[in-house]
Amino acid sequence: MYICVCRAITDHDIRRAVANGARTMRELRLHLGVCSSCGRCGPEAREILTEACASISATAVYIDLPAMEPARARQSA
Numbered sequence: 001m002y003i004c005v006c007r008a009i010t011d012h013d014i015r016r017a018v019a020n021g022a023r024t025m026r027e028l029r030l031h032l033g034v035c036s037s038c039g040r041c042g043p044e045a046r047e048i049l050t051e052a053c054a055s056i057s058a059t060a061v062y063i064d065l066p067a068m069e070p071a072r073a074r075q076s077a
């Protein structure tokens with residue numbers, strides 16, 4: 001669904017931006033252009049942003065890190 005008609009930005013665009021790290025309206029404005037013209041999309045964009053951020057923080061994220069090498073003792077010269 002289109003949220004920002006001026007910039008043709010959908011709710012999916014906003015959710016994708018949140019998945020890619022956006023957390024504030026300022027970041028959405030910078031990266032997507034949301035709310036950068038008439039401003040009517042602001043309240044709904046903020047609502048979707050809040051919902052998407054809450055959804056991400058409620059989801060556990062597991063990162064498979066490679067095994068680290070044991071720290072080597074520093075050799076003094």
Ligand code: FES
Nearest residue numbers: 004006037038041
């Ligand atoms: S509807 Fe988003 S700036 Fe106009």
